[in-house]
Amino acid sequence: MKIVFAASEAAPFIKTGGLGDVAGALPDALSHQKGAEVLVFLPYYKSVKNNPDIKTEFLKSFAVSLSWRVQHVGVFRLKSKKKKHQVYFIDNEYYFGKDGAYGYADDGERFAYFSKAILESLVQLGIKPDIIHANDWQTALIPVLLHAFYEEPLGGAKTVFTIHNMEYQGKCDPYFIPDVLGLPESYTNTMIFGDNTNFMKGAILMSDAVTTVSHTYADEIRYPYFAHGLASIISAHAFKLRGIVNGIDTKRYDPAADPELSVPYDIATYKDGKRAAKEALQRELGLPVRGDVPMIGIVSRLVEHKGMGLLCGLLDELMRWDLQIAIVGTGDYAFEHDLSHAAYSHPDKLSVTLRFDQKLASRIYAASDFYLMPSKSEPCGLSQLIAMRYGSVPIVHAIGGLRDTIEPWNPETGDGTGFTFQSFCALDMIDAIRRAFTLYGTDKEAFSRLIENGMRRDSSWDVPAGEYRQLYNELRPDKA
Numbered sequence: 001m002k003i004v005f006a007a008s009e010a011a012p013f014i015k016t017g018g019l020g021d022v023a024g025a026l027p028d029a030l031s032h033q034k035g036a037e038v039l040v041f042l043p044y045y046k047s048v049k050n051n052p053d054i055k056t057e058f059l060k061s062f063a064v065s066l067s068w069r070v071q072h073v074g075v076f077r078l079k080s081k082k083k084k085h086q087v088y089f090i091d092n093e094y095y096f097g098k099d100g101a102y103g104y105a106d107d108g109e110r111f112a113y114f115s116k117a118i119l120e121s122l123v124q125l126g127i128k129p130d131i132i133h134a135n136d137w138q139t140a141l142i143p144v145l146l147h148a149f150y151e152e153p154l155g156g157a158k159t160v161f162t163i164h165n166m167e168y169q170g171k172c173d174p175y176f177i178p179d180v181l182g183l184p185e186s187y188t189n190t191m192i193f194g195d196n197t198n199f200m201k202g203a204i205l206m207s208d209a210v211t212t213v214s215h216t217y218a219d220e221i222r223y224p225y226f227a228h229g230l231a232s233i234i235s236a237h238a239f240k241l242r243g244i245v246n247g248i249d250t251k252r253y254d255p256a257a258d259p260e261l262s263v264p265y266d267i268a269t270y271k272d273g274k275r276a277a278k279e280a281l282q283r284e285l286g287l288p289v290r291g292d293v294p295m296i297g298i299v300s301r302l303v304e305h306k307g308m309g310l311l312c313g314l315l316d317e318l319m320r321w322d323l324q325i326a327i328v329g330t331g332d333y334a335f336e337h338d339l340s341h342a343a344y345s346h347p348d349k350l351s352v353t354l355r356f357d358q359k360l361a362s363r364i365y366a367a368s369d370f371y372l373m374p375s376k377s378e379p380c381g382l383s384q385l386i387a388m389r390y391g392s393v394p395i396v397h398a399i400g401g402l403r404d405t406i407e408p409w410n411p412e413t414g415d416g417t418g419f420t421f422q423s424f425c426a427l428d429m430i431d432a433i434r435r436a437f438t439l440y441g442t443d444k445e446a447f448s449r450l451i452e453n454g455m456r457r458d459s460s461w462d463v464p465a466g467e468y469r470q471l472y473n474e475l476r477p478d479k480a
């Protein structure tokens with residue numbers, strides 16, 4: 001079975017968020033499934049092209065049309081002996097020769113181009129996929145363009161569209177449909193939602209299957225609170241929607257092999273490893289060096305939907321407690337400002353590093369006793385999985401993937417992996433932190449068990465890769 005996996009980012013080449021983690025690890029896991037041949041397509045961004053460690057070979061160049069535009073496509077392929085799957089890069093300096101991946105006025109056109117260029121590349125390279133798997137708004141046009149322009153050469157392919165986050169749907173002017181996509185008028189109903197051309201709506205309508213990254217989120221997005229306007233569209237297509245919970249790259253996120261840790265550890269040695277990591281981090285961040293103080297870690301974008309508003313509203317209260325909080329991340333100015341201000345006033349309790357810094361993130365996962373994730377909505381969330389692997393106990397708002405992956409601690413049975421709160425409100429969150437700290441302070445044995453439950457959890461990609469394969473098999477029983 002030939003599977004084309006299309007994404008706008010993938011670790012280790014380029015990553016700005018969770019999609020990059022997934023697109024970096026899932027194709028690899030899929031390629032180890034029996035009979036699977038996986039081809040990943042990514043944009044050849046400037047940063048990727050200029051990276052001397054990423055070696056590629058040129059395959060072919062040709063033109064693709066976007067309505068009246070005729071644009072260049074260069075296809076490069078990664079030279080790698082390590083990977084079982086192939087990675088292709090779509091080259092076009094006009095669209096991808098910018099400094100970053102997203103955030104430009106012509107993003108809609110850039111990713112419309114990317115989606116069409118992938119389909120054209122398949123034709124030009126003589127690749128006949130059985131499955132084309134698109135991800136998020138940036139590649140959401142693939143099922144639509146396939147249907148409109150590539151039925152004949154690629155028609156046998158079935159399409160899967162994965163929603164990693166409903167918030168970003170790819171919205172453009174209605175004029176985009178004829179002027180950039182070159183679609184006939186008959187596609188207007190498919191593509192228009194409200195006052196916009198909506199890429200995600202098009203993908204939901206035109207894909208053979210839609211998935212999202214947890215079971216709970218698959219239910220939640222049928223409701224307006226979570227669906228960012230598309231609830232009715234999701235409800236009408238719920239028959240082809242399913243949730244598949246993400247995994248993480250367990251080789252990359254492994255406290256026994258993490259170069260950031262001076263004392264690597266596993267489940268047998270975590271007490272020593274975490275003690276050393278905590279002391280080192282306290283020194284590094286200028287926090288008082290104390291083993292006994294409960295430390296909360298946060299590695300997050302500092303934005304409202306990650307629960308930063310809720311956290312900022314509680315800082316005054318939390319700063320009265322005996323605790324330490326270490327935060328790393330960037331985001332909205334208001335949260336960056338409020339958090340730095342609080343850190344300035346409470347240097348002995350709160351450390352805030354306003355950077356995207358994956359190395360410091362590793363040190364925080366290892367050093368912290370708890371990992372706070374008060375997200376307002378969370379399609380899956382990956383950092384709670386990383387935290388558990390590093391023996392940091394999650395305290396989470398029980399929604400989306402957080403509900404699916406964190407089982408509340410049960411003192412009766414000794415089961416569970418973290419602490420959860422049900423409603424998105426200050427009192428509930430404070431109560432969860434208080435319950436967590438009480439266990440930490442009063443029952444070391446139970447607390448150790450809780451840590452170990454989390455460290456033992458299988459968060460590898462093996463299970464989800466099997467579920468995707470199952471879905472592909474259902475769509476292409478002839479290739480199962």
Ligand code: GLC
Nearest residue numbers: 018019164213379380381382
């Ligand atoms: C998005 C979601 C996050 C999910 C990730 C990968 O970043 O916000 O919850 O884990 O995609 O699917």
